[in-house]
Amino acid sequence: MELLIKNGAVIDPVNGIKGDKTDISIKDGKIVSSVSSKATVIDAGGRLVMAGGVDAHSHIAGAKVNVGRMMRPEDSRSGISPRTKITRPCTGYTVPNVYAMGYRYAQMGYTTVFEAAQAIMKARHTHEELEEIPIIDKGALTLFGSNWPTMDFIREKNMDKLAAYVAWGLLASRGFGVKCVNPGGGEMWGFGKNVTGIDDVVPGFDVTPKEIIVSLMKVNEMLELPHSVHLHCNNLGNPGNYKTTLASMELANQVKASKDRQVMHVTHLLFNSWGGTNWGDFESKADEIANYLNNHDNITGDMGQMIFGSATTMTADGPKQYANAKLLHAKWSNGDVELEDASGVVPIYYVKQISVHAIMWAIGFELALLTKDPYQMLLTTDHPNGGPFVNYSEVIALLMSNKKRQEEIKTVHEAVHAKNKLPGLDRELDFSEIAIMTRAGPAKVLGLLDTKGHLGVGADADISIYDIKPEQIDPSVEHAKIKSAFSSATYTIKGGQVVVKDGQITATPLGRTYWVDAKVPQLHHDEMMKDIVKKFKNYYSIQLANYMVQDEYVTHPQVIKAGAIPVEVN
Amino acid sequence: MQTVTMKPRKEIKISVEGENISADIFSGKTEKEIQALVAWMGNQKTTIGELFMVKVEGSGPAADTKIILEGDFSRVKRIGEGMTAGLILINGNVDMHLGAKMSGGKISVKGNVDSWAGREMKGGELIIEGNAAYYLGAGYRGESCGMRGGKITVMGNALDFVGEHMCGGEIMVKGNTGILPGMSNNGGKIVIGGNTSRPGSEMSKGTIIVNGKVDEMMPVFKLEGDEVVDGVTYKKYTGDVIGNGKGLLYVK
């Protein structure tokens, strides 16, 4: 199967293409240097052509997403569309069903999305859902930050066993990378408590969040995993937390990256860049966070942009979610997972005229506009925490147009003038910067830049074409057009197949699931397993033999090999 | 002035979805146009014309449109859904979701209504001369607000969960209600002429007046003493105390 995209205004920052008319040749799902005359031709007619969108942090599948659906039929009843000859029925806005999840990403021109958190014990569930999300390639990050084995091996200062555990945990969960959420806090939530900063000692385990973060970074690099540690900082959602965030980011200096990428990815920074001491003096410290990033290239972050209206917060930060529910008088689900983690789900409605919400909204944009290198600040809404991913086009339009931002600022609570820098920021991102924040950046951060996030030869033929002619448009003024175009791709091509045309789904192939198979010396593995066996014998409620995700749950795997630890001589 | 008269062509066993039967949709339409409107019956997509005889006299805006439903509509759901103006007169019984989400106009029913009449109603008036079933003026699953405005009057009885999650508006049931009326009341007024049980659980705002007997009181109300309302002396309670609710419950 050959395809030729002609007359596209290609934006491909990785390959230095900035809107030039470049033909793209596709064969067998990959971008190639040329195709035969038999190739099907798509005439882009001067429209914007980019690599398929890549989302490095979104909650699309698994236990807590489904809890969101179960507790929110009022959300499921919005966004309902019946089945068609090609598509299954769709439901939901903040917590769409699996089909809507795939279709809507594809309709926006996105082709690769990573679920941001799965507990190993519930990974089978995550994969059951991933298997039913159509079109997109996907993967899931595995939670390690409060796992008992993690803490035990850190207390024992045995990085070999910790590395072996991470490698085994990724295999057990068919996970792609190391997620660390409110390290130590998940365990303390087991008794309804939480850590207050990175130096607290976790009772019963005698380790600190700081040690957990550093140790996981170390073994992540020992294993040469494609992605870095993916950190959800302690104290998320608390006024004044930017100090914890900065202290956590400084830990990155203790570990050297094993690859050409960051050593720490700090996620949904909107929720971690808060000043003040309470909701009264709450203010943005996005400038401090951005400033730190501007001076440290070993860290990346993502926005977690907030969208006004309905959202469903869901995170493995259990204590935060209880606090949220109490604050909002909202319904609350909690899901402690034995020996591993705790998650919470709470609906929220972000209101323009609530000062805290308006300040939060502005923080997201400040992070993106004050961080100089777009490779360091990915576009996310931490779907559906900040808001549903279907609003990315709104975020893009706001990033590209100061005019739109100023119009929007007029409609939100006046607190943003005193508490945020956003009103005075006139930076407008260009198409290349948007392409980095939504394509090249996430691909690089995930360690997938060889095949994702660009349009060079050898890349996956994941391509989006938008109804924008970059030469003819002034995004600053014509922001409505930008928003409309990015919300609904003219074409989305996934693995060389046209899956969306004029915003409509035309085919629903099943994408691949990325997971990492990291090897460690057998000796380390065997030592580690002795502890694991004991944990199952005494503390887990299931048998070790029934723990690991079986092949049946990953029918289209894309396995990335990792692990290159030299055998150490004691 | 436009008058539309409808009558089922034959007995309806499988419920018909009647969300297109509303003054807003019928106004200004001819007989043919109304007959062509979609009406689902089970999994069959059919039309109003196939199921009902339709007679149209005159033409006018929604506010000047009157719909008269003759015969048995006890298996027609969602009549008057989202209506903003006009009048629907129903001479018999109707199925669930009568006047759901309506914001204006008036619906008057001679017979009984099934569950969820006035669900999420925002305004307008619903008058039911017979009985109402469950969830009168209530919300949809998971929503924090049921009825937000308007008025519902039931001459007969209503079953459980009257005005569940009500955030505004008024419900008057002249007869008895089932259990848990005004559950999670957040600002509506409910007047019960007859008996009820377990009223006002989790109410945070609003008023519930019970003129008959309360079979079982919720153990979450503080007795404030006697108070005269419209010339009648009631025991006045406030609650639900669990959430420091400011709801008022009057019991004779």
Place this chain on the structure above:
Amino acid sequence: MTLNAILITGRTINQGATIENKTSLDYQEATALCEMNSKDIGILGIKPGNQISVKTDHGEVVVKIKENNGNPDGMAFIPMGPWANAIVDPDTKGCGMPGFKGIKAQINPTDNKILSMKELIARYK
């Protein structure tokens, strides 16, 4: 004499152990029964193992009486299954769940035969 009771239905281990074997006599033995305390059985003037008729607004069924002194006075328990369901309250109360517990029942001794599962269901055809 007639005993007024509140009927509840629910699982028992024998009902569960025979649930995939509903044509068997074991299943009937496990589920065509009504548990009451010895005082109530005494009031009825019968002995455990005797037949009783349990009548509600929704039907009548004949089952064996069994002693269970965990039951308070006036409480009748029939294991879930076709015999119990012959007399439960079908009203789903606007939430899809019929009334399997808390049904007013009148209990009388009887000599009428306990219908087998097939005979019981045949009445519905």
Place this chain on the structure above:
Amino acid sequence: MTVITDALCPFCGCVCDDLTIVVENNKITDIKNACKLGAAKIMGHHRIEAPMMRADKKSEFKEVSYEEAINEAAAILSKSKRPLMYGWASAVCEVHKKGILLAEEVGAIIDNTATVCHAPSTLAVHEKGLPTATLGQIKNRSDVVVFWGSNPVHAHPRHMGRYSVFAKGFFQEKGRKGRKVIVVDVRKTETAAMADEFIQVRQGSDYLVISALRAILSGHADVVPESVGGISKEQLVKLVDTLKAAKFGSIFFGMGLTQSISRYKNIDNAISLITELNAFTKYVISPMRGHYNVTGFGQVCSWETGFATAVDFARGAPYYNPGETAANDVLLRKETDAAMIIAGDAGAHFPADSVRHLARIPVVQIDPYWNPTTEVSNVVIPVAICGVEVEGTAYRMDGVSLRMRKMIEPTLPTDVEVLERITERVRQLRGE
């Protein structure tokens, strides 16, 4: 002889995964670790051996081929204007996925056995959410364990041993001795007899009692009358103190709450109690789910349709509203004009009026066993037993997903095969 270790039990929501199964000549000859319920199911009973059909429900069945039965099932479903597809709890998730697809194809209502079990718990979750935990979390930590309207000794025989009461855990090294067990029920069950404390509530009064506990917990004991639901205020105050004193408390509830007068509002109220207790100490609440994979249906249905059960596909898009779209709602209204009952037994577990309606309409049954549903069916398609002869996914009562083993080779087609063939035939009949 083959010995299968760490096998999973396809009976109740505990899904115990430590069974040892001995197989000789494709027959199970011995089971270790299973309870009476699990052993009875796994050892097996008399099965329906071949597909059967009859036009008139009063006449005898005639054996037919699978093809004939499948074609007739497809014809019945595709002709129906208001089909109901009910059951699912005794089948693995792979079956649920095929079932939901077929329901979409024929515009059916799909509902599962939770409708007469824990569907009210889901309605309560819509109101309040669900603060819960996996069973191992409770095993490792819980020092106060409450069973409210549930009787695990009968319904979940290994629950107390494996997870909640007798089990030893990391922070609960002493097992039973380290835990205070409280049973709240309308009668003194065998579970109550094993408890440290039994609180006898008047039938139907749970809602009032929970509200009284919440009032006391929130510092409003003054408004609580001297007795609520047959329990003295003194005892209620003491109970609140006991609950608050826990380091990690758990409440397990059963059909005593879901089926009594206030239905889901009982659970709604109990969830609020748990949420409010979390202001003092850690608490979780868990439904005691019945069938081994009734939880799984709710999971699959939620991610595929956005709604946990009782989904009406009549108009091609999911619509959900128990009270309107649950199995008994439509049967009692006599709206259903054809039904497929699979991996669940409506004939045994629905009220008489619902079964009477089933007896009047065409019914297709897909099940390994002859049961009351068979008695009201026109087409009966026997299948292999999930979890014994068929592997696949099941969700334990706490939402932990597990893979059921195949213990012996099936001799009959699987549910998945049968549903796929019916779906294919439905499409043929519609000329697709």
